[in-house]
Amino acid sequence: MKAVFVEEGTKRLFIGETDQPAMGDDELLIDVKATALNRADLLQKRGLYPPPAGASPILGLEMAGVVSAVGKAVTGWKEGDRVCALLPGGGYAERVVIPAQMAMPIPENLSFEEAAAIPEVFLTAYLNLFWLGGLQSGQTVLIHAGASGVGTAAIQLAREAGARVIVTAGSEAKRQTCLELGADLAIDYRTGPFADRVKEATAGRGVPLILDLVGASYWEQNLDCLADQGKMILIGTMGGGKVPNVNLGLLLARRLHIIGSALRTRSVQDKIALTQEFAPFALPRFADGRLKPVIDSVYDWQEVNEAHARMEGNQNTGKIVLRISR
Known part of the structure; x- marks a missing residue:
């Protein structure tokens, strides 16, 4: 099968040949139709974010595609089903193997x-807002980089939970996108200290949760x-x-x-549990339009270097997607 590789030295990306992954009894083999960029991909290609032990060294933390083979122990899925899933790696490829439960x-x-454009950013946002952040209806959350992939997902999930949402963003266009997605206050961090605006909006109390x-x-x-x-929550x-001279007493x-x-x-077991909690909450909302993936641009994977350059330049609002053409 074909997959994207990193050229040593130049760090340019190119499409080459590799072996198809082997499928286990409790897994699905997927023909990948699309994947999406994440900042982890930018770091990994520079050697700054190695994949977890046992994960594919190929870039790509999410995908959407069609089931092409079903493991012997798998029930509930069949060839031809359209699926999307979180990955530990391997999304920039024609085929990938995933646990059926994910x-x-x-x-x-x-x-x-x-x-x-859904799995990585929406599952990340769900994990941090609800599992770790314990966000409740009526609370206020501050979400930084509100127009990023995770930011646009977090705005929508927090809104659906009944929270008040404050975001920061770096342009008027990005600020407007955040407001359209349901943010109650969108702060352009270039115009002055965002902390002052947040305290003003919360009667000086501050927010109980920050997603940074x-x-x-x-x-x-x-x-x-x-x-x-x-x-x-730092993500x-x-x-x-590195923060110098941290005052731990504070x-x-x-x-x-x-x-x-x-x-x-996180472990595969954690990711399965997260996926199975998220799916019944979110999929009906995607189906009726209450939630939506925010897509900045779609590139053919032959243009993967151009796609990476767009993210590296912080030009995107929402997700950059790669279409896996054949």
Whole structure:
């Protein structure tokens, strides 16, 4: 089968030949129709984010496609079914093998490209908002990088949960996208300290939950607008990974919870449990339009380098999708 590989030295991506993955008794073999980019792909191709032990070294953390073979122990799936799923790697390829319990049926109203934009960002958002963040109806959440893939998913999920949503974004167009998705307040972080706006919007109390994809450059402002006993969940370090001179006493005095989170490194059992909780909540909402994947652009996988350049330049609002042509 064909798959995308990283050229040593240049880090350019190219399509080459490799062996088809072997399927186990409790697995499905999928003909991949589309996959989507994630920042983990950018890091992995530079050697900064190796795949977990046992995972495919091929890039790609999600896919949508058609079941082409069913393991002997699998029930409930058949050849020809349209599915999407989270992956530990391997999505930039013509075929992939997944545990049958991690497959989600694609709603009839969604294309393969739309379905490929769902698993990684929506499952990441669900994990961090609800499993780790404990977000409840009526609470306020601050979501950074609101126009990113995870950000656009988190806005919609928090809205569906009845939460009040504040986001940060880096342009007027991105701010408007966030508002259209259901954010109650969208702050352009270029116009001044976002912490001041958050405190103003919460009568000085701050927010009980922050979902942060940025990291070090937002550390001080995050703590400034996090409510006492609040949770800050760190899921990215786009703004740096090291914070000098951290005042641990402040965390103690205000009883703050700082949580690091990564979906990719969780166990298969965790990912199955997450998928099976998420699917009955989310799939009916995708089917009737209450939730929607936000797609920035679709590239043929022959244009994978151009797709990566768009994400590297922070030009995207929502997901960048690769169509796996044959």
